[in-house]
Amino acid sequence: MLPLIICSVLLSAPSVRAQDAGRLAKQLCVACHGVSGDSKSPMFPKLNAQTSDYxxxxxxxxxxxxxxxxxARAYMWAIASQLDDATVASLADYYSQQPATTGGTGDATLIAEGQKIFEQGLPDKGVxxxxxCHGAQGHGxxxxxxxxxxxxxxxxxxxxxxQNGTRANAPVMSAVAHTLGKDDAKAVTTFLQSQ
Ligand code: HEC
Ligand code: HEC
Structure with missing residues (x-):
């Protein structure tokens, strides 16, 4: 069903224009990223209040x-291939202005551990x-x-x-990821979701 929706939206607008960003977001991106980019499923990242440059x-x-x-291959390559630079810029602008939302909370011990890693790193492990980089409050x-x-x-x-090298667009973040053990990653991501 979803691919059909995507095709019909894209085919009805072979050259998607910048001024259509809000419409495109509500007709197409919404199916996965939610209204205002506030996705409800961990399969799909939230886009609301994300930085425009990113x-x-x-x-x-x-x-x-x-x-x-x-x-990324399965979901985003085909969609992104249809967007020209002007549309990309205006979609980015649109989502960066949507209000932030917090995620669900989790285990309190894990959150405290994660907060420490986020704010101070783990000097012993080179983390x-x-x-x-991501800002004192993780706001980017x-x-x-x-x-x-x-x-x-x-x-x-x-x-x-x-870590496994399939996302290769940010060498600096790949280097950071290699320092993180699985338990550390679990703690810091649990902390971040709760913010
Ligand atoms: C069919 C589902 C689907 C649709 C429709 C879709 N996306 Fe995505 N999008 C995804 C998935 C899945 C990911 C995560 C890919 C990954 O894990 O690497 C993603 C990732 C992204 C990211 C990266 C976010 C981050 O934090 O790095 C951006 C930006 C994005 N999508 C924008 C859009 C925009 C803009 C549209 C509409 C033009 C759109 N997406 C439509 C499924 C979708
Ligand atoms: C030296 C700067 C730097 C540090 C320190 C850093 N990051 Fe990053 N991180 C980046 C950059 C740059 C990106 C964006 C990469 C891109 O453009 O795709 C990123 C992206 C990410 C992403 C992907 C976000 C998304 O929406 O897909 C995650 C997750 C992440 N960082 C987690 C962490 C965690 C956890 C730490 C601390 C252990 C950390 N980062 C420390 C620079 C850094």
Whole structure:
């Protein structure tokens, strides 16, 4: 069903224009990313309140196939290939202005551990403080994405694909991911979702 919806939306607008970003978001992106980008399923990342620069970089990354993990291939490559630069910019602008939402809360001990990793890193293991790039509150900044409120399962999958090299669009983040053990990753993503 979903591919049919996608085809009909895209085919009805062979050259998607920038001013159609809001309409496109509500007709097409909504099916997976939710109203206002506030997705309810960890299969699909939240886009609301994400930084505009980061959203632009990701949509171009899908288009250029540098984000090569299997979910990106299956879901985002075809969609992104239909979007020109102006549309990418205006979709990014649209989602960056949608209000932030927090995710579900989890185990309190895990959250406390995760907060410590986020704010201070784990010097013994060479893990840097995530806050140094992603912002003190995890709200992101420019090319550094917002992580606060994002689905923990989605964040875990991204750490894994940075580690196994299928998501190769950000060498700096791949290097960070390699320092994270599975338990550390679990703690920090549980913390982030709760923000
Ligand atoms: C059929 C489902 C589906 C539709 C429709 C869809 N997406 Fe996605 N999108 C995904 C999935 C799944 C991912 C996560 C890919 C991964 O895990 O690598 C994703 C990831 C993204 C990301 C990366 C987010 C991040 O935090 O890195 C952006 C940006 C994005 N989509 C934008 C859009 C836009 C804009 C539209 C509409 C033009 C759209 N998507 C339509 C399924 C979809
Ligand atoms: C030196 C800077 C830097 C540090 C430190 C850093 N990151 Fe990142 N991170 C990035 C960049 C840059 C990206 C965006 C990559 C891109 O454009 O695709 C990113 C992306 C991510 C993503 C993917 C987000 C999404 O929506 O798909 C996750 C998850 C992530 N970082 C987690 C962490 C965690 C957890 C830590 C701390 C252990 C951390 N990062 C520390 C620079 C950093």
């Amino acid at each position: 959203l632009v970089a990701q949509l171009k990354g899908f288009r250029q196939h540098v984000r090569g993990e299997s979910d 840097p403080a995530c806050a140094s 900044n420019g090319q550094f994405p917002r992580l606060a409120g994002q689905h923990a399962d989605y964040l875990m999958r991204q750490i894994e694909v940075f």
